[in-house]
Amino acid sequence: MQKILLHTCCAPCSASTISLLQEQYDIVSFWYNPNIYPLQEYELRKKAWQEYMQFLKIRITEKNAQWLSNDELYESVWLDKAVRCDKGRCYFCYEKRLEETAIRAKELGILNFSTTLLASPYQKHEDIQQLAQNIAELNGLNFVYIDPRKIFYTGVNQVKKIGLYSQKYCGCKLSIRK
Numbered sequence: 564m565q566k567i568l569l570h571t572c573c574a575p576c577s578a579s580t581i582s583l584l585q586e587q588y589d590i591v592s593f594w595y596n597p598n599i600y601p602l603q604e605y606e607l608r609k610k611a612w613q614e615y616m617q618f619l620k621i622r623i624t625e626k627n628a629q630w631l632s633n634d635e636l637y638e639s640v641w642l643d644k645a646v647r648c649d650k651g652r653c654y655f656c657y658e659k660r661l662e663e664t665a666i667r668a669k670e671l672g673i674l675n676f677s678t679t680l681l682a683s684p685y686q687k688h689e690d691i692q693q694l695a696q697n698i699a700e701l702n703g704l705n706f707v708y709i710d711p712r713k714i715f716y717t718g719v720n721q722v723k724k725i726g727l728y729s730q731k732y733c734g735c736k737l738s739i740r741k
């Protein structure tokens with residue numbers, strides 16, 4: 564079975580994504596989500612991810628946000644850059660996470676990658692698909708496209724059922740207000 568590196572934004576989005584990939588691929592889940600604010604929320608989501616992957620017996624790899632050691636860095640290394648992105652802050656947010664996924668896939672010698680960002684009906688699905696495709700081509704990797712949106716809530720409910728944390732907002736500081 565071929566390996567795939569699955570960028571994983573959170574446990575709730577991973578449930579539907581994994582259900583579509585697991586019969587064909589040997590999944591390694593990759594945590595890289597420097598958009599999530601504040602630190603307490605970051606840790607809650609990361610812990611839920613770790614516990615869910617352990618529950619599913621899926622291997623994990625991670626890269627933590629640079630700003631975690633200093634809360635003020637969040638503004639300079641992430642949020643300021645995101646709001647100045649001419650394609651919008653979400654585009655920046657997807658791009659950085661997918662670029663880092665390609666870097667980690669190459670480090671691990673895994674040719675295929677995908678992302679749980681494709682699961683949520685609240686995200687800009689076509690932007691994510693196009694960005695991932697471009698990043699795959701630039702890095703000589705294979706982006707595996709799936710569309711788990713129709714089973715998104717089934718996945719969210721599975722995660723809630725086993726008592727794992729499920730977030731109330733997208734992730735960045737600006738999304739808290741919505």
Ligand code: SF4
Nearest residue numbers: 652653656733734735
């Ligand atoms: S709203 Fe969500 S996708 Fe957009 S920048 Fe914030 S965390 Fe990222």
